[in-house]
């Protein structure tokens with residue numbers, strides 16, 4: 001399979017996040033994507049392409065126009081009041097009272113369009129997020145053209161996307177690359193698309209985007225939200241609403257989860273996707289399930305990632321892998337590419 005990668009991700013180096021009461025160095029760094037690219041090339045999985053510019057339309061098919069305007073202009077508005085530090089939200093509506101009106105001041109807007117203080121905006125954030133989404137869009141398009149490497153593709157997206165909702169950033173995410181890709185596959189003619197999210201954290205953004213729809217089936221394996229971020233979604237009882245009732249499947253797992261329990265839950269997700277009759281799949285590929293990930297509490301080992309990949313051979317094709325989390329910079333590349341290698345070697 002081929003991969004899509006853009007150097008523009010380097011423009012986004014958030015520097016800091018608010019973690020454990022401290023402004024600390026951000027775990028989401030440019031090095032992560034470089035490690036994944038290097039591992040992909042080194043393993044000889046396929047060719048790497050630079051995405052063409054497909055414009056804003058596929059992004060606006062998922063995200064609200066006012067949120068996109070905010071993302072594009074946030075840095076300039078922030079720079080007018082603060083020159084040294086990245087823009088981080090510090091105040092939230094928190095669901096109090098009727099829906100809040102969009103504030104005029106950038107400080108209020110940051111809270112209006114964010115779910116946490118882990119996702120800083122710097123000068124290059126919009127550019128990086130835009131090209132991250134373009135990687136996902138280009139990889140999805142290539143699968144529909146049946147060109148360039150066949151029925152699977154890999155979008156080396158950075159910043160990641162699965163926490164971003166239609167109108168909010170969070171969890172290091174600004175644009176929901178996986179949701180944009182799934183929606184793009186729909187627009188290009190796929191009747192029903194599965195999104196399988198195997199990042200350690202619940203894909204709350206992706207879930208919310210497709211919550212009331214049955215044309216995109218969302219299944220996620222993640223840390224139980226009683227114990228870990230994003231805390232407010234990802235419980236097993238969340239199954240979708242309206243037309244989407246039954247088209248969401250959450251499989252929360254406890255801290256300390258190892259491969260046997262993880263792979264058993266994965267089989268459950270694959271059964272559900274099979275039963276849903278999907279014609280294409282987007283995999284939100286996070287490898288922060290790794291035993292030495294600095295912000296996570298699952299215990300998967302290096303060799304387990306190929307085992308995951310082998311099992312993913314059951315997914316409806318074409319399959320688009322979209323890179324999400326994974327913060328152990330020493331192993332993030334080999335772990336992510338381990339899934340792809342297992343997939344390519346997998347027996348049907």
Ligand code: Q9C
Nearest residue numbers: 118160171172229295324325
């Ligand atoms: N105690 C992704 O993996 N902070 N985002 C967590 C943990 C936010 C992770 C705090 C983590 C976001 C794409």
Ligand code: ZN
Nearest residue numbers: 199200201325
């Ligand atoms: Zn994650």
